[in-house]
Each structure stands twice: as structure tokens, then as C-alpha cells.
Amino acid sequence: MTSKHELRNDVESFLFDEAELLDNWKLPEWASLFTADGKYEVASMSSDQPLRDDPATSIFIISDDREEITLRTDRLMKKTAHCEYPHSKTRHLVSNVRAREDGGQILAKSNFATYRTKEGRTSLYMGEAHYVLQRAGESFRICQKRCALDLDTLNDQGRLTIIL
Amino acid sequence: MPFKSVAFERLVDVDRAKGRFRINREAYKSQEVFDREKSQIFDKCWLYLGHKSEIVNPGDFVRRTVAGRNLIFTRDRGGEVRALVNACTHRGASICRETKGNARTFTCPYHGWTFDLTGKLVSTFSNEGYRADLNEAGRLNLPVPPKLENYRGFYFVNYNPKAIPLVDFLAGAKDAIDSYCDQAEDGEDGLYVLKGEHAYSINANYKFLVENSYDGYHVIPTHISYLDYLKDRAAGTAQEQVVADVANVFRGKGKLTCLGNGHAVLSSWVPTGRPVAYWIDRWGPEIKRHIDSNRARLIQRYGEERATYLAEMQKNLVIFPNLVFNDNVGLTIRNIEPVGPGRIHVRAWGFAHKGEDPELLKIRLDNFNNFLGPAGFGSADDIEMLELCQTGIEHSPTEWTELSKGMDTTAPDLRLQTGAPDDECQMQAYWTQWDRTMRGLDTFEQE
Numbered sequence: 249m250t251s252k253h254e255l256r257n258d259v260e261s262f263l264f265d266e267a268e269l270l271d272n273w274k275l276p277e278w279a280s281l282f283t284a285d286g287k288y289e290v291a292s293m294s295s296d297q298p299l300r301d302d303p304a305t306s307i308f309i310i311s312d313d314r315e316e317i318t319l320r321t322d323r324l325m326k327k328t329a330h331c332e333y334p335h336s337k338t339r340h341l342v343s344n345v346r347a348r349e350d351g352g353q354i355l356a357k358s359n360f361a362t363y364r365t366k367e368g369r370t371s372l373y374m375g376e377a378h379y380v381l382q383r384a385g386e387s388f389r390i391c392q393k394r395c396a397l398d399l400d401t402l403n404d405q406g407r408l409t410i411i412l
Numbered sequence: 413m414p415f416k417s418v419a420f421e422r423l424v425d426v427d428r429a430k431g432r433f434r435i436n437r438e439a440y441k442s443q444e445v446f447d448r449e450k451s452q453i454f455d456k457c458w459l460y461l462g463h464k465s466e467i468v469n470p471g472d473f474v475r476r477t478v479a480g481r482n483l484i485f486t487r488d489r490g491g492e493v494r495a496l497v498n499a500c501t502h503r504g505a506s507i508c509r510e511t512k513g514n515a516r517t518f519t520c521p522y523h524g525w526t527f528d529l530t531g532k533l534v535s536t537f538s539n540e541g542y543r544a545d546l547n548e549a550g551r552l553n554l555p556v557p558p559k560l561e562n563y564r565g566f567y568f569v570n571y572n573p574k575a576i577p578l579v580d581f582l583a584g585a586k587d588a589i590d591s592y593c594d595q596a597e598d599g600e601d602g603l604y605v606l607k608g609e610h611a612y613s614i615n616a617n618y619k620f621l622v623e624n625s626y627d628g629y630h631v632i633p634t635h636i637s638y639l640d641y642l643k644d645r646a647a648g649t650a651q652e653q654v655v656a657d658v659a660n661v662f663r664g665k666g667k668l669t670c671l672g673n674g675h676a677v678l679s680s681w682v683p684t685g686r687p688v689a690y691w692i693d694r695w696g697p698e699i700k701r702h703i704d705s706n707r708a709r710l711i712q713r714y715g716e717e718r719a720t721y722l723a724e725m726q727k728n729l730v731i732f733p734n735l736v737f738n739d740n741v742g743l744t745i746r747n748i749e750p751v752g753p754g755r756i757h758v759r760a761w762g763f764a765h766k767g768e769d770p771e772l773l774k775i776r777l778d779n780f781n782n783f784l785g786p787a788g789f790g791s792a793d794d795i796e797m798l799e800l801c802q803t804g805i806e807h808s809p810t811e812w813t814e815l816s817k818g819m820d821t822t823a824p825d826l827r828l829q830t831g832a833p834d835d836e837c838q839m840q841a842y843w844t845q846w847d848r849t850m851r852g853l854d855t856f857e858q859e
Contacts, residue, residue: 290787292608294511303781304774307608307762310787311777319641323789328637331792400511401611403757407795408787 252348259347259356259381262388267340270411275321278411282390283382288312288320289394290412298396299378309397309408320411331409336366338410347381353391354381360395364410371405373412374398418444424847425812426840428821433840434812437805440617445850446753452850453733454479456857458561458568458581460735460747461485461495463761465565465604466512471529474512477749477757478569483557484508484518485567488529493562495569496531497555507554518554527554564593564600566745574857581856584671588729592739594714595688595722596765603743606762606777612786613757616798618734618750621758622842624794625736625746626678626728628666628833629817632659634797638783638790642684649693654683666725666833668818673856674732674827674845676838679725684741684779687772689723695775702769730838732845742776744784754802760784815839 250258269278282288290310291298303311312320323329340362347356356379364371375397381388395412402408423436423445439445459478462485466474473486475498482498498508500520507520507527517534519526524537531554533547546552559570561578563586568578579586596602614621624630632639639658646652666680685692689707691700710719729737736746743763748756762780764773783790805813818835819826826844831837848854 293611294609295607301608303777304770305607305777307606307610307777308781309610309785311781315645316778316782319644320789322644323637323641326637326640328640329793330634330637331796401613401757402786403611403613406613406615406786407792409792 255349255354256345256347259354259379259388260342260345262381263342263345263356263358263379266390267342270340271338273325273335275324275411276318279317279321281388282314282317282393284314286314286317286390287392287394288317288390288411289392290408291394291396293397293399293401299394324409324411331407334366336364336410338365339363340412352382354383354388355379356381360412362410362412364405373405373408375412377412418442420445420448421851423850424843426826426844428819431816431819431821433816433819433826433836433843434814435843437808437811437813439846440619440802440805440813441753443753446750448850449733449750450479452852453846454750455571456575456849456855457733458559458570458575458578458856460731460745461560461567461569463566463603463605463745463763464493464562467493469514471514471516472512473508473515475508475510478557479571479749481557481571482506483569486515486529492530493560493567494530495557495560495567496527497557499554500525501533501552501554502536531556564589565603572855572857576856576858581673582731583673583675584669585673585675585677585729585731588671588675588677588727589737591722591727592729592737592743595710595739595743597709598766602766603763604766606764606780608762610760610785611758612795613751613755614795614798615755616795616802617754618748618756619842619846620798620801621748621756621794622730622734622736623839624798625738626668626676626730626838627836628662628668628678628680629836630794630797631680631682631834632662634793635790637793641782641789646683646692646694651683651685651692651694654692658683663832663834668831668833668835668838670827670829670838670841672827674842674849675730676841677727677729678833678838679721679727680833681724682726682740684726685775686723686726686741687768687775689719699769699771699775702772730842732842733849738784740783741779744780746784754806815843 292307295301324332327333342358344359358377360377361374377395380392418438423439425434467487470487470489473484476483484496484498486494488494498506500507502525505522507518517526517528526535528534533552557569558573559575593600643655646655670676689710691703727739734748738744746760815836818831818837820829823829827841829837
């Protein structure tokens with residue numbers, strides 16, 4: 249049994265590694281962090297309850313099952329994904345990490361600030377990310393990652409074509 | 413740049429003998445044109461406000477920006493739908509600061525003036541110092557757009573008190589809206605707006621997004637990665653080959669129909685399947701059962717031909733000047749709010765059918781999120797294209813944009829022509845109407 253402090257440390261390292269994969273555009277490697285039934289979601293900014301909304305009945309910005317996660321990352325690696333060609337520069341900052349065991353799973357939460365620069369324009373995406381993780385050897389796998397943006401609209405950013 | 417006065421009557425250049433239809437690029441970038449569009453087009457045309465399912469109960473409201481004006485879309489105590497201008501008649505402050513909710517009254521946070529759901533001033537917080545006839549003839553009630561009408565539950569406003577009725581403005585677009593409503597078991601009453609929305613911006617002229625919204629020509633080249641995605645998802649099923657063939661059959665299977673008054677609909681065939689009544693084998697037998705029963709209902713109600721049209725064809729309808737109904741896999745509405753010559757705000761809502769099987773709803777939602785929207789596999793690439801266009805026309809010495817593909821040079825009115833799905837006659841219809849409206853030849857006013 250790891251201590252609370254160790255768990256937070258391990259999760260934080262894992263989230264830092266995840267951020268590095270994304271900033272280095274190692275998207276297939278990022279996709280492989282997810283479990284076979286993993287989900288990646290970004291809630292609608294008009295929602296009052298972004299963490300509770302059900303993607304089966306509400307509009308989301310992103311609601312990818314495991315197959316769609318791979319299809320998204322495969323697409324983004326192609327030259328024909330016009331919105332990310334050439335690839336933008338990104339910087340994922342991760343902080344305020346917390347984690348706790350809950351049954352066989354680990355529930356983690358982080359704050360994020362992600363910068364994207366393309367064609368001379370820099371945009372900022374900020375919010376909180378909630379993770380459901382499971383242990384995989386020394387590391388973890390992501391069962392669910394749900395991001396809630398602290399934004400009302402994407403009017404300043406225009407779009408969300410990178411992975412948060 | 414030297415100040416350049418725009419010749420409004422020469423922005424759309426049509427030469428039928430040469431089969432030429434082209435747009436002067438000032439129409440996409442000039443501030444003068446933009447200012448004139450506001451008065452000639454946006455102050456005269458019917459503009460989308462919202463759907464009745466968003467304000468079901470008395471007091472329900474949502475706040476909307478419609479051509480630069482902030483409106484409260486609400487239902488009063490008597491059940492009547494209202495649109496109120498969200499600015500206090502006292503000093504001008506916005507009185508409603510929530511984006512949606514339920515209210516008995518709206519109270520200005522500044523001096524406490526309170527208005528009921530019809531916009532009537534019911535309290536000035538303090539009466540002392542005011543004469544009893546302060547609000548004579550309701551002069552201090554909240555202003556309302558001069559016209560508010562609906563067609564099958566879709567509410568529109570018009571800022572021109574002399575405007576023709578909405579149904580006359582919609583012309584042939586009425587049938588296209590019918591095909592959107594008629595799919596649901598309970599027709600228009602069976603449609604509702606889903607929770608959540610997409611709200612984003614594009615650094616491009618609003619007409620670039622209009623053109624893109626029903627442009628069949630761009631589907632294959634721009635969205636090749638989306639077609640790859642469909643092919644990957646269909647891997648190992650009969651659908652895989654169907655997707656692979658789409659480029660070969662696209663032109664032959666659909667149609668462009670111009671509907672009058674600048675409206676037009678693209679009917680196209682894209683092998684995504686449609687939860688209304690068009691099954692693909694990737695979805696499996698359980699979903700087929702639901703879809704077969706939907707199909708049978710449509711055939712029974714509308715006959716084989718219309719049922720097939722409702723079931724199988726994707727429809728992208730543009731209502732002049734800035735509203736898009738997408739009836740692709742799911743049903744959506746996209747409203748294009750011009751902010752400046754090279755800047756728009758986009759809001760999009762998803763619709764579903766009441767009582768629909770959850771699996772079918774999931775297919776709608778998947779498509780709304782995966783293709784449309786700021787993180788979608790389709791729209792995100794469209795947005796990139798529109799910004800590339802805006803960047804290009806801002807600096808290029810090329811004066812004209814070519815929009816002549818498929819022009820029916822014998823059509824008596826280009827606003828009523830038809831064409832193949834990858835032609836540009838819908839845009840010719842739009843621009844013909846745009847030109848006539850900008851020049852004051854059409855005002856959409858009653859005699």
C-alpha cells in the first residue's frame with residue numbers, strides 16, 4: 249500500500265509524462281496510455297455540471313471512446329488533417345495534482361493551462377482534468393479523462409484541434 | 413491603404429454568355445460593405461432566435477445575440493413567446509446577465525428597474541421624484557424586435573417593422589424545414605434541443621462559412637481524412653467498400669436545389685448512415701430493428717419516395733443570410749453571427765427526437781461531436797480553410813472569386829436553379845439575392 253504522498257507523486261509523474269508526449273506530438277503513444285475501454289472527453293462550456301453530464305444525452309466538445317481516440321490521433325498525424333498541419337506548438341502545464349484510491353481505481357484531478365501556437369496566433373486553454381486511472385505495473389493506464397474548460401466559449405481560441 | 417470607396421452595384425459580376433459568375437473580393441473584406449450589410453441585409457431579413465423547446469415553461473429564458481443585438485428569448489406567464497432587448501430603458505445597462513434560466517421578472521442591477529416577461533416596466537425601485545405618468549404609453553418598457561414569428565417551432569425576429577411574413581420570406585425553404593421536422597414521430601413537437609452547445613469563432617467573413625456549409629465541391633478534397641476515418645470505422649464490414657466508392661458516386665447521387673430568396677439546400681449522399689431511417693451494417697442488428705421501424709413509419713406516413721428522401725439523403729440547408737440547418741447524421745442548427753468583415757462567432761445546437769432509442773441518440777451525438785464543431789474531424793478543417801481564404805483575399809491582388817461551376821445559364825432566375833451536388837449554383841443563388849438586397853432592389857418589405 250503506497251502512502252497518500254507517494255500516490256500523488258506517482259500520479260503527478262504520470263501526468264507530466266502524458267503532457268510531454270502531447271507536447272512532442274507523440275500522439276499514438278499518448279493514445280496507448282488508455283485502457284481498452286478508455287474515454288477522452290471535453291465537456292460543453294455551456295454546461296453547469298461539466299463533470300456530471302452524460303455524453304449519451306448531452307452535446308460535448310469531445311466524447312471519444314477508445315476507438316475514436318486512436319482515430320483522432322491517427323488523423324492528427326496526417327498531412328490531410330488541415331487544421332493541424334503544420335503541427336502547432338503546444339505547452340501543457342499541469343499543476344495542483346491530487347489523487348486518491350477508490351476501490352480498485354485511482355481518482356485524480358489536475359489543473360491545466362495549455363498553450364497552442366500556430367501561424368503567429370497563441371491561444372490558451374485552461375481548466376481542470378479529472379482522471380480515472382488504474383495501475384499497470386509501475387505506471388498507470390487511463391480509464392477516463394474528462395476536461396472541463398474554464399471558458400464560456402471558444403471565441404478567443406477559435407477551435408480545439410489539439411489534445412488537452 | 414488608401415481609402416477605397418466600394419461600388420456596391422458591381423460586386424457581383426454575372427456574364428451568362430460566358431458562363432461566368434464571380435464575386436469582387438471587397439465583398440468579403442471591406443468595412444464599408446460590412447456596414448451596408450448590417451442595414452440592408454441584417455436589418456431587413458428574418459434572423460434565427462431559437463427553438464420552442466428551449467423555453468418550455470413560463471419564465472424560461474435564454475440570452476442570444478442576433479445580428480449584434482442582445483436579446484432575451486422567453487415565454488411569458490400566459491405562455492406567449494417573447495423577444496426582449498436586453499438593455500435597461502433607464503441608463504442602458506444589461507438587465508439579464510445569465511445565459512439561461514427561469515425568471516419571474518428581470519431586474520436591472522444598477523437602479524433596480526424591474527420588467528415583467530412581456531417587457532413591461534413594473535417597478536422603478538423608488539417612485540419619489542417621478543411623475544405618475546412616467547411610463548406614458550409604455551415608452552419605458554423594454555424594446556422588442558418589431559417582428560417575432562415562428563415556423564414549425566423555429567423562432568425568428570425581424571428588425572424591420574414593415575417586413576413580409578416569415579413564411580413568405582422562407583419561400584421554398586419551408587419544405588426543407590418540413591423535411592427536418594417530419595422525421596420525428598411527433599413531427600415538430602417531437603424535436604428538442606439537446607443540452608450543451610458548440611460556441612466558437614472563425615477569423616473569416618460570414619459568407620465564407622455560408623458557402624462552406626452547403627458546398628459539395630469541397631467534401632472530398634477537404635475532408636479526405638474524415639473519409640479515411642469513416643473507412644477505418646467500417647473496416648471489415650460491407651460498408652468499407654461503400655465508403656471507398658464515395659468519390660465516384662457523390663456527383664451522381666445528390667442534388668442542389670435553390671429555393672428562392674437566396675435560400676438553397678444541398679442533398680447529398682455520404683455513407684455515414686442516418687439514425688432516422690438509414691442503417692449501415694456497422695451498427696448491428698439491434699439498431700437495425702429500431703431503424704427499420706422508423707423507416708416503416710416514414711413510408712406509411714409520407715409514401716416510398718419522400719420516405720427514401722427523408723431517410724437516406726443528407727441535407728445542408730442555408731437560409732439567407734446566415735442560418736444553416738444540417739440534417740446529416742444528426743440534426744443541427746448553426747447560426748453565423750457576423751462580428752466584423754473578417755470575424756464571426758458561431759453557435760451550434762443539436763436536435764433529437766423525443767422518445768428516441770438511446771442508441772440512436774448516441775449515433776446523433778457522436779456525429780455532432782466527431783464531425784461538426786470546434787474539435788470535430790470535419791469542421792475543424794473547414795475552419796482552417798476559411799481562415800486560409802480570408803488571409804489570401806486580404807493580401808492577394810486577385811480581385812475576383814470564381815463561383816461559376818455548374819451555372820444554369822438558361823435559368824430565368826438564378827435563385828431558382830438546380831444543379832449537381834458539387835456545383836456552385838446554391839452560391840450563385842445566394843449571391844444573386846445578396847446583390848439585389850444590398851442594392852435595395854429587394855427589401856423583403858410589404859407593399
